Amino acid sequence: MEAAVSDQQINLLLTDLLYVYGYDFTAYAKASLKRRINRLYTLDHFPSFAEFRYRIRSDENYFNRFIEQLTVNVTEMFRDPLFYQALKTQIFPVLATYPFIRIWHAGCSTGEEVYSTAILLKEANLLHKSILYATDINAEVVKKAAAGIFPIHQMQQNSENYQLAGGREEFSQYYIAGYDHVLFNEILKKRMVFSTHNLVSESSFNQFQLILCRNVLIYFEKDLQGRVFALFDESLDKLGYLALGSKETLKMSPMVSRFRQVDTEKIWRKMQ
Template sequence: MINDRELELLINDVFEYHGFDFSGYSRASLKRRVDRLYQLDGFKSVGEMLSRVRTEPEYFKRMIEEITVNVTEMFRDPLFYKVLREEIIPVLATKPFIRIWHAGCASGEEVYSMAILLQEANLLHKSLMYATDINPLVLQTAKKGIFPLQMMKQYSENYRISGGKKDFSDYYTANYGFAKFGSDFTAKMVFSEHSLVSDGSFNEFDLILCRNVLIYFDKELQDRAFTLFDDSLAKLGYLALGTKETLKFSSLQKTYTQHNKDKIWKKKE
């Protein structure tokens, strides 16, 4: 198990050798993930782990993949998607073109959920979804749009609770234990590596979703991410956060109004 001093050494080495800055991540969360990797890979000492991180680019890549992966699912928190379906998307429908950013998209399930909502509202043709993550491996999964077939029963139930009326299986093709979602969805998606820690704004969006990512950041890094989202959000645009994340107590709070409890915030004009 890694102690606090060793964790700081790892954070410093990662930044010095690879330019990734984990200094703003919640120490408790980061420590849990590093401990898990330490055990998975059978290290005898922290020095052995640090040596591999410093000298083996492929191992560093593995480390990034393991400690940044976020658990996600399609139509996660179905009542949130019900609000999107019934209250937010009808407003976006008035725009000539819709740009949406999924920040920290992980393996992409929520991006495909959004694509389904847009298609059912007959808006997919005039929409573009940008899906970004720091982890290149999960982005590869997201691009393929292929997910375990065993998850479809749960996803179908989430979809139904969110207000979906169609047969969920119409949206994918089942084959060899996997469900593949159609190219009509992926054609409206742009996948790219992007760090909320070090990268800047790259477009103006009508809706930004960053759900259950900021809980891993300390307050300073959360504020940086909020500023980035503010710079990237059009006036009267929407920012959707996770259930334990909020703009309250942020310097930007006064420029936003809460649309739906803490989950969705609308930028003032």
């Protein structure tokens, strides 16, 4: 087996993804992509790069596996509890003044943050007039998110995060526990719409009062970040909110003049 996939070979794969499947990863951070591609190449014991490339191009099931490994799906419920406190205390009171609230979780991964937002909306008596659109480039994680089934061993950490985020109820009331998994309540899921969406190549599909895209843009090169910020700007109502991850910022973007920072927890408001 060849030792590793070279930079030149990775560029070939990225070109294949674009022309065969329409997925544009060419502006993603190269070091991160190279690490993940080589990990999969080693895990699946390909004897040569040519066979690896052929399998990705010709086998749609393997292509789905490739995309799943390429995209980052590390998350948990109420991740960064102080962010959710800020969402609850500073943003929800403004959203409460709208007759209907549209929220977009862009890059939703397996859905933990979508359910977190829905729980806090319910406790703020806003869920009934909200719709949460949850999208990701990875079709497999979107399916998992829509199912609302999570490992039971994660619930203790999720519950602690929930309390730190200002949750008011018993966290366990929001799911039914089985042997090794839990199923979250239908009252949460019926306010959610899940679908695949490619932030790189697809356009805006609605006008939102709140967009959350947390810990996704850190894997994009600067030019691609700028394109995604333009998409979010197009997708937000005037005075709508954009929530980013702890290592992400609008400050270096051409879009920054159209927003002002609301909170140290990476929440921005569209002013123009």
